[in-house]
Amino acid sequence: MSALGMPRPRVRWAILALLFFSTVLNYVDRQTLSILATTIQKDLGIDDIGYARVVQLFLIAYTLAYFVVGWLTDRLGLKLALALFVGWWSIANMMTGLVHGIGQLGAARFALGLGEAGNYVAAPKAVSEHYAPHERGFAVGVYTAGAMAGATIAPPLIGWLALTYGWRSAFMATGALGFVWMAVWLALRHGQPSEVASGAAAEMPSIGAILRDKSVWGLALTRTITDPVWYFYLFWFPKYLGDARGLPLAVIAATAWVVYLAADLGSIGGGLLSGRFVRRGTTPITARLRVMGIGACLAPLGALIALQPSLPVTYALAGLVALSHMMFLGNLTTLAVDRFPQARVATIFGLIAAGSGIGGILSTQLVGAFAATRDYGTVFLVMAALHPIGWLIARATAGKPRAELGG
Numbered sequence: 001m002s003a004l005g006m007p008r009p010r011v012r013w014a015i016l017a018l019l020f021f022s023t024v025l026n027y028v029d030r031q032t033l034s035i036l037a038t039t040i041q042k043d044l045g046i047d048d049i050g051y052a053r054v055v056q057l058f059l060i061a062y063t064l065a066y067f068v069v070g071w072l073t074d075r076l077g078l079k080l081a082l083a084l085f086v087g088w089w090s091i092a093n094m095m096t097g098l099v100h101g102i103g104q105l106g107a108a109r110f111a112l113g114l115g116e117a118g119n120y121v122a123a124p125k126a127v128s129e130h131y132a133p134h135e136r137g138f139a140v141g142v143y144t145a146g147a148m149a150g151a152t153i154a155p156p157l158i159g160w161l162a163l164t165y166g167w168r169s170a171f172m173a174t175g176a177l178g179f180v181w182m183a184v185w186l187a188l189r190h191g192q193p194s195e196v197a198s199g200a201a202a203e204m205p206s207i208g209a210i211l212r213d214k215s216v217w218g219l220a221l222t223r224t225i226t227d228p229v230w231y232f233y234l235f236w237f238p239k240y241l242g243d244a245r246g247l248p249l250a251v252i253a254a255t256a257w258v259v260y261l262a263a264d265l266g267s268i269g270g271g272l273l274s275g276r277f278v279r280r281g282t283t284p285i286t287a288r289l290r291v292m293g294i295g296a297c298l299a300p301l302g303a304l305i306a307l308q309p310s311l312p313v314t315y316a317l318a319g320l321v322a323l324s325h326m327m328f329l330g331n332l333t334t335l336a337v338d339r340f341p342q343a344r345v346a347t348i349f350g351l352i353a354a355g356s357g358i359g360g361i362l363s364t365q366l367v368g369a370f371a372a373t374r375d376y377g378t379v380f381l382v383m384a385a386l387h388p389i390g391w392l393i394a395r396a397t398a399g400k401p402r403a404e405l406g407g
Contacts (some may be wrong), residue, residue, distance in 0.1 A: 011190065012130045017125050018185050022086055025181060026119045027150025028157065028174050029093040030058070033109065035158045036167045038102070042103070043167070051100050056361070057106045061113030063357025064387065069118040070350025074343060078125050079190050081346075082371070083182050085118030090178025097171030113120070120353050128337045133195035136276040138336045141271030144330050148260040206340035207347075216348055218397020219336055220355035223329075226390035227356040228363030229299065229383045230325050233259060236367055237318055239250060240376045255315065262319030263326045266297040270295065270327030274334065288335035289391075289399055295328035296391035306377035321383075328387060 033040070033054075041051055073081040092111035099105045112189045127139045161170040210216060238256060241247045270291050277287035302321035305314055333349075370379050 003323065004286040011188070014132055014188055015126055015190065016139055016142055018181065018188070019126055019139075020146040020149075021152030021181055022082065022119055022185075023123070023146030023149040023350040024142050024153070025086070025174075025178055026116050027147045028154045029089060029112065029178070031151065031154040032093065032158050032171055032174055033096065035155055036162055036170060039162065039167050041131045044101060044105065046105070054102065054106045054109050055299075058113040059357060059361050059364075060107040061110040062117050063113075063354055063361065065114045065117035066121070066350040066354035066357060068350070070121040070278070070347040070353075073118065073122050073125055073346035073350075078129060079186070081118065082122040083123060083125075083186055085115050086178045086182055086185070087115075088118075090175045090182075091113030092175075093178070094172050094355040097168040097175070099156040101263050115349075117353070117357075119166070121346040121350045124333055124337050124349045125342075127334070128342045128345045133284040134275045134336060135276040136284075136337055137271030137278075137291075137331060138268065139271070139328075140334045140337070140380050141330045144267040144326065145264045148264045152257055152260050180297065210344065210348055211304055211350070213343070215398040216351055217391055219332060219352045221397075222332060222390040222394045223355035224359040224362075225386050226325070226328060228282060228367075229302075229321065229386050230329070231360045231363055232367055232383055233318060233322055233325075236371060236379075239371065241314075242402070243371070243374060244376050245308070247311075258315050259318050259322045263322040264322030266295070266326035269323075270330045271334065273327075276329050284338040284406070285335055285399065288331040289336065289395055289403070291331045292328045292335075292391055292394060293332075295326075296387040299324035299387040303381050310360060324387065328391070331393065335394070339398060 037051060040046070041048075046054075064289055069081075069085065072084075075081075077082070089112050092108055092115055095111070096105065096108040099108055123143050124140070127136050127143075131139045158170050158174070165173070237259070238252050241252050273294075274284075274287040274291045277290060278284050282290070299321050301315055305317050309317070310315075336349050336352055337345060367379055370376065
């Protein structure tokens with residue numbers, strides 16, 4: 001430990017590196033099924049409706065888990081809890097390689113969803129425990145960027161494994177990587193959480209106080225409203241390029257990295273920007289809201305895609321939306337870390353993150369209905385309004401010093 005009570009710099013950055021890689025594994029494991037979906041459907045005799053139900057089971061489990069995994073993280077402590085979550089979802093992913101029917105496949109992906117949610121409550125708790133306010137935005141940005149790194153490397157990695165060793169081996173191999181990660185994580189000497197980093201470590205509000213705090217529900221509603229934008233660009237934008245713009249699959253696959261790269265730049269750059277504001281004397285919460293506001297102003301430019309501009313402009317606009325959303329999301333996460341007591345931050349963040357799952361489940365159905373009629377223009381227009389609305393809610397509910405939780 002340092003003189004200020006912070007863990008040694010090497011330990012803190014080792015923890016951040018491991019959070020980045022756990023997020024990479026999180027996305028690789030969840031995407032393995034989607035990448036191999038056609039092959040698995042054919043092998044197991046599953047139609048599109050059955051596959052959609054399997055995906056929904058994952059989303060439902062993922063959302064429900066948020067109400068529990070945060071409490072578990074605060075109860076068990078960061079080190080043990082995150083090891084438990086990674087081990088759980090790694091086993092679930094490996095079990096997917098052993099299924100022989102839709103029922104077993106649905107059960108395995110439900111189990112995967114239960115475990116994967118834990119990564120996104122444990123990581124904010126790690127930031128709360130080990131990083132000072134001016135570092136938190138960058139730390140959140142780095143581990144969040146792991147999602148995009150996972151999304152980028154998953155297709156070639158999974159494709160190579162499946163073509164070389166078979167689709168079942170792809171699940172076994174990617175799941176096994178989680179146990180390599182666990183060995184390093186458990187071997188690392190984390191040290192004690194720093195009260196200096198949190199400024200609120202001794203506070204332990206009751207569950208009732210948490211549930212009465214309007215800022216908790218305000219931030220949860222913000223994620224319910226704004227995260228569907230990311231889900232749309234992640235899952236539906238490639239389909240839009242094929243359906244409405246006539247691009248072949250090979251071209252879409254070869255150019256998707258543009259959106260992911262922009263998302264990474266927004267994630268890390270947004271964190272660095274808010275950290276710079278904090279170092280210059282801006283209060284942490286004001287700094288996070290300021291960068292979220294910038295993202296909320298830029299994201300609506302995605303509405304111009306409805307006019308079907310040239311493909312380079314379309315990709316540039318999609319990249320701008322991805323960058324803006326990750327600026328917004330990273331600073332929303334950091335705002336929650338700044339605002340809430342360290343002892344309860346995982347529990348509270350679980351409730352906030354559940355809003356994302358609810359938004360994803362609801363928006364998938366609505367976007368699907370518009371996509372079925374090829375009315376993508378309306379979707380782009382609706383998505384353009386969501387970040388400004390979300391920012392107004394976040395500012396109204398979380399922009400003042402907390403009273404309900406003792407701040």
